[in-house]
Amino acid sequence: MKKLSFYILSHLLILTFSTSIFAQDFQGVAFYQTKTTMDMDGWGGGRQLSEQQKKQIADRMKSFLEKTYVLTFSKTESIYKEEERLGAPGSGGGWGSMMGNSFSAGPQYKNVKDKQFLQDQEFFGKQFLIKEELKTLEWKMGSETKQIGKYTCYKATATKTVDEFDWRSMRRRDRGKDKKKDSTDKASEDKEAGIMDEIEVPKTIEVVAWYTPEIPINQGPADFWGLPGLILEVNADRTTILCSKIVMNPDEKEEIEAPDKGEEVTKKEYAEIITKKMEEMRSMYRGRGRGGSRRN
Template structure:
């Protein structure tokens, strides 16, 4: 009984704190970092430990990333904090073609806008926010000074990687489209998120949103994005600007464009080899 009262009192404190925040105009910045373990598959089994370390150093910019989410009650801007390559001292220009650009979300207007650049051409991906059917639980944990609640969802894998490309995915899509008796299941991925009611905004990193508090941690597959710092009402107010430059396309249209272009690259390379 005593434990129940303690938990109930803590929840009441969080709710009253959230209401007081909601009653005032506020802005904040949340700093995130993501980490994905290196997977070398059968190729890795043939490598020495020194070779694996060298590859990991080369891929560090793709496996470990940092981001900043600037937010107010309705809007947010999510940007990657680009790093220099640990070996060459340059940015990862090739990988940048298949990584998410600056991302704007507006929960009031249900608007999603993301800058993308593909081999020098700029696109402005405009779409609706992708709906997420969150299942909210009662499990809690503390991240920094914030009490967080757990939520889970089952999403289409393509819903989270529309800006990327892989030859394996292209081969699978081609095989499925050519198979008249195709009974293969659509690839799904389970997402686990932790959000705090102490910052009552429906925002989060990347495609994630739709919970009654700011998402501080999210895990999808073998990638985890974790908030390392939050600055509320900074002295220097940041102006969240809606991205405007680039050819207007939807997520689906952008995916079709890069898939077609990469297929053309491969076919052209094949013709040159045969000449």
């Protein structure tokens, strides 16, 4: 009981002190390094990949799996977007590039006062504006702490529903259930299958977040928010988001503007648009397959 009372009291003291040093018009900028790991064993097309092959694939996918994002925030608003950088030689094409451009989230705007979420998204050359009510996770607060940079952070956990096309949680579909099928039928199925048929996404994932009440705003990277302090680290499934630098009240402040361009859709409507496009691509893939294989 004494330990809990001390935790609550210290939390309140930090919040009171921190709130007193933040002006009403303050702004901050936080830089986040993100990294997503992939299970290379499941992507060998039915054959075992060597360690060298896994490394080659990982090197080619590095710019897709490791990114830097910038969160510009005030007391009520924030904008989270990928830091612009020059593309590395040889990184401009291929399946990874298509996935990155089509499935990675565009700039995300959150207004915690008006409960507004907006995402500027491009998909196959068309601009969309995803608009939703800002929803928070049901965070379970913990008393465990750790230091991130100069900030003391507290732990919180939650269960998050995963978007159907969140590439960070995509994995090779487990075909173990199909082992008893007739090999002829299985070969026929493989001919008909497209790349998206081989991918699945879990319904939910466990999230661990670390936030600091020393920066008393309920903002965070990506679509994470709703804690009594800025979220500095997130571990969600196979993705880690870690804050590497914070600048409070920069000399040149950036105006946080809500995006307003593109066809306005909900997340559900956007998912339906992606699904339709994937079906079209699968039909094209199947059509080419029926055309027969080329012989030398």
